[in-house]
Amino acid sequence: MSQRGICSRREADRYIEQGLVLVDGEVVNQLGTKVNPEQEITLADRASKQQQDRVTIILNKPVGVVSGQAESGYKPAIRLILPENQYLSSPWEKKKFSTHILQGLAPAGRLDIDSRGLLVLTQDGVIARQLIGADSGIEKEYLVWVKGKISEQGLNLLRHGIQLDGKKLKQAKVHQLNPTRLKIILTEGKKRQIRRMCEEVGLKVTGLTRTRIGNIKLGDLPTGQWRYLQADEHF
Secondary structure, three states: OOOOOOOOHHHHHHHHHOOOEEEOOEEEOOOOOOOOOOOOEEEOHHHHHHHHHOOEEEEEEOOOOEOOOOEOOEOEHHHHOOHHHEOOOOOOOOOOOOHHHHOOOEEOOOOOOOOEEEEEEEOOHHHHHHHHOOOOOOOEEEEEEEEOOOOHHHHHHHHHOOEEOOEEOOOOEEEEEEOOEEEEEEOOOOOOHHHHHHHHOOOEEEEEEEEEEOOEEOOOOOOOOEEEOOOOOOO
């Protein structure tokens, strides 16, 4: 069920135990039941409604806010999900804040405390797996302000040759926008990866903003504000 993108593994176990999973129209309530690739797996109406009610939040995280658990002197991003911080500019003004959206809401990925920009928080295990699962290849785009000399050799190393912690990184897309700014697109997300990559080629990062994850762009979402991911938006 997880591989087919129906729900997370934990959710699948719970739905099966509750008798809310059907294979070719027949209820399956035994964990570990084998299913052939051509068989159809569906959820009972109650489980489907639970899935549909789950929300995903797009937040423009400010500098000084941590993505996950609170740290000494710094608040976590989830504390910004308040009614007064909701971005109500069309077309996202129809669905208003409700306290139930905070239950089980967790960041799908991280953005370090010194960086700002697009952060996703979700109740949906399928979306979380899509963004941070081991097999995720979704692009993440960053604007990076740097101090130091940007050379063609350094750019090529950033694209193809950097190693961190003894392991070669996946290829990156790196474009020089001006003498102090780069656009970097990654398909992985190691801790402080861009800052460490730039250090390897003699550059110091002075500012970093994540502007896109997959098909979802930060757009004109103001710093510190959030909006709902819409039903017709997909990473």
